Amino acid sequence: MPDVTTLIEVLLIVIKVVVIAMILFSLPMPLTWLERKVAGHIQVRLGPWRVGPHGILQAVADAIKLMLKEDITPDKADKFLFRLAPLLALVPAFAVFVTIPFGESISIPFIERDVTLYIADMNVGILYILAIAGLGIYGVILGGWASNSKYSLLGALRSSAQMISYEIAISFAAIGVVMIANSLSLVDIVGAQSGSILNWNILYLPVGPVWFAIFLIASLAEINRIPFDLPEDEGTLGAGFHTEYSGMRFSLFMLAEYVAMVTVSILCVLLFFGGWNAPFDMPLPIPPIPAIFWFIGKVSAFIYFFMWLRFTLPRYRYDQLMTLGWKVLIPISLVNILVTGYMRI
Amino acid sequence: MEQLFFYIFSIVAIVSAILVVSVRNPVHSALYLIICFLQVAAMFVLLRSPFLAAVQVFIYVGAVMVLFLFAVMVLDLGKERLKDSMHSQSILGGALAIVLFFIAFYLVYNGDIVAPLGAYTETALMKNTEVIGAALYTKYIYPFEVVSLILLVALVGAITLVMRHKDN
Amino acid sequence: MLISYLAVLIIIGFVSLLGIGALVASYVMQPRNPYREKLAPWECGMEPIGEANRGKFRIHFFIIAILFIVFDVETLFLFPWAAILNDKSLSLFVFVEMIIFVAVLALGLVYAWVKGALDWI
Numbered sequence: 001m002p003d004v005t006t007l008i009e010v011l012l013i014v015i016k017v018v019v020i021a022m023i024l025f026s027l028p029m030p031l032t033w034l035e036r037k038v039a040g041h042i043q044v045r046l047g048p049w050r051v052g053p054h055g056i057l058q059a060v061a062d063a064i065k066l067m068l069k070e071d072i073t074p075d076k077a078d079k080f081l082f083r084l085a086p087l088l089a090l091v092p093a094f095a096v097f098v099t100i101p102f103g104e105s106i107s108i109p110f111i112e113r114d115v116t117l118y119i120a121d122m123n124v125g126i127l128y129i130l131a132i133a134g135l136g137i138y139g140v141i142l143g144g145w146a147s148n149s150k151y152s153l154l155g156a157l158r159s160s161a162q163m164i165s166y167e168i169a170i171s172f173a174a175i176g177v178v179m180i181a182n183s184l185s186l187v188d189i190v191g192a193q194s195g196s197i198l199n200w201n202i203l204y205l206p207v208g209p210v211w212f213a214i215f216l217i218a219s220l221a222e223i224n225r226i227p228f229d230l231p232e233d234e235g236t237l238g239a240g241f242h243t244e245y246s247g248m249r250f251s252l253f254m255l256a257e258y259v260a261m262v263t264v265s266i267l268c269v270l271l272f273f274g275g276w277n278a279p280f281d282m283p284l285p286i287p288p289i290p291a292i293f294w295f296i297g298k299v300s301a302f303i304y305f306f307m308w309l310r311f312t313l314p315r316y317r318y319d320q321l322m323t324l325g326w327k328v329l330i331p332i333s334l335v336n337i338l339v340t341g342y343m344r345i
Numbered sequence: 346m347e348q349l350f351f352y353i354f355s356i357v358a359i360v361s362a363i364l365v366v367s368v369r370n371p372v373h374s375a376l377y378l379i380i381c382f383l384q385v386a387a388m389f390v391l392l393r394s395p396f397l398a399a400v401q402v403f404i405y406v407g408a409v410m411v412l413f414l415f416a417v418m419v420l421d422l423g424k425e426r427l428k429d430s431m432h433s434q435s436i437l438g439g440a441l442a443i444v445l446f447f448i449a450f451y452l453v454y455n456g457d458i459v460a461p462l463g464a465y466t467e468t469a470l471m472k473n474t475e476v477i478g479a480a481l482y483t484k485y486i487y488p489f490e491v492v493s494l495i496l497l498v499a500l501v502g503a504i505t506l507v508m509r510h511k512d513n
Numbered sequence: 514m515l516i517s518y519l520a521v522l523i524i525i526g527f528v529s530l531l532g533i534g535a536l537v538a539s540y541v542m543q544p545r546n547p548y549r550e551k552l553a554p555w556e557c558g559m560e561p562i563g564e565a566n567r568g569k570f571r572i573h574f575f576i577i578a579i580l581f582i583v584f585d586v587e588t589l590f591l592f593p594w595a596a597i598l599n600d601k602s603l604s605l606f607v608f609v610e611m612i613i614f615v616a617v618l619a620l621g622l623v624y625a626w627v628k629g630a631l632d633w634i
Contacts, residue, residue, distance in 0.1 A: 013523060017520060021528055070544055072547070078372070084376075087529060091525055094524060095521060120518070123473050124473070127399040127474075131402040131403040138410075149554035151556075160411065161577045164578065164581040165577060249536070318633065327631055338615065344604075345605055403589060404582075404589060408585045416578075419570045474592065475593070482594060497617050500621040504576065504630045
């Protein structure tokens, strides 16, 4: 029979899981509103305006609409896999958050306990994230195959070929960071960047910026954002692998996509921009800004950056995309591994 | 408590492994094989080797199964053809499986299979990745370099076979 | 240590519950009005022709998947290597053996490149 301390630990984990999952589940609502606002202002429009002040309730209206839409299951579809695929896309996107740290630890005032701001600090941290995030591909492949529609199947194949090609480059960039920090644990990786802005991996010259560029390009391709949103290439593929999906099942795919965007922003910050560390020590009269605000600020900046890119860049062609992955990013990564290794021994 | 989890994982693994060979649709088989591999990964965690668990998910679930699914889609392995080519092998396969089971049972029962990391304490295994790294790149350096050659041969062989297929 | 991996099971269970809950809530509220045209696969408004899943696709997707496995295994060997690089007694030796490992696999990439396995068109 497990003792009391174990039970308290399990309870704490359950609470953290519930809090993080609920936040992530509702995060796409403000994010879709923001994305449409950013799009509007970049294109000199107003964006959502009618529902609530500055259209802020637009996302709520969309959510209600999606709830009330009919879920269509095409009669030629493989019913079991067709219904399972949205969940297969959703679960890995959330499961990576087990080992993502949001800060070191805070003390909760009433129960007088230090609570860590991560669910678990795994020894295999970054490898766990890459492995689990890679499982999201099955939602795409199985969803596209189960639809039994030509557009879905072609979209699924294209999408998954793109994801696996760029997964290698992401792994290489992660290895570069692991070489600098000598640990796979994300808490240790952030810890190695503490001090000042000069210790951040992005400023680990000359290899840091190269690793960051590889990571950024590859993860944009991995989460299917512009300029690599080939799977959603309306002109040639309909809506890609989720052509046949509607209503709530469609929104679960979208939810997974937004959570993946948040994950990538967080990983950029943790791996290259010092995590929750402040860039420099504040002069004494100003009270120091809590670490969590630095973290959220940096992550928000990245999320904005991804939205900005979406309405600025055109889309790649499919053969250009594959050439970039295999003939540019992977050779550069291999050379960069050797350079980083030489600097670290 | 740990044993309870072990039994859950092993029962799910065995059931899904049986489903892999018994369902007709190759894509459904692939799905059950993914479930089976995930249970094996969970067992690696119970054996205090999270690195191997991550490897299991990363390579087998994340890469090998993608290849399986691509093969089913690209090479058009219909139900009928898969069944035709598998049927004649089922007796031989079953016999081999039983032989393999008894060999493994014999070795485990006599205690001939001992984990090379068995001497490590739990605290040392907290640094599982480093432990494996230190062993792999010093004591097992020769097999490690052979792996790179095997991978190269696999790559060259696969490209040669597939590119010939492409020309036709 | 094991307890941190219990969290993985908990989050998988909870997120599945959330997802299924959302699907069930939507199932209760949505209208259901299927008819033949609505349930047909989308093919730009034409009658769908044949079975989509029997279609043959370019062998190239298959080559990409094979290349992916080989390089995935390679990256995996680099992770423990990167984690022990700071061990000064080993690092030079370990670094040299990794140069050999990477060089052999770079040879594989060059072979694929020359053979045209990486060309999409």
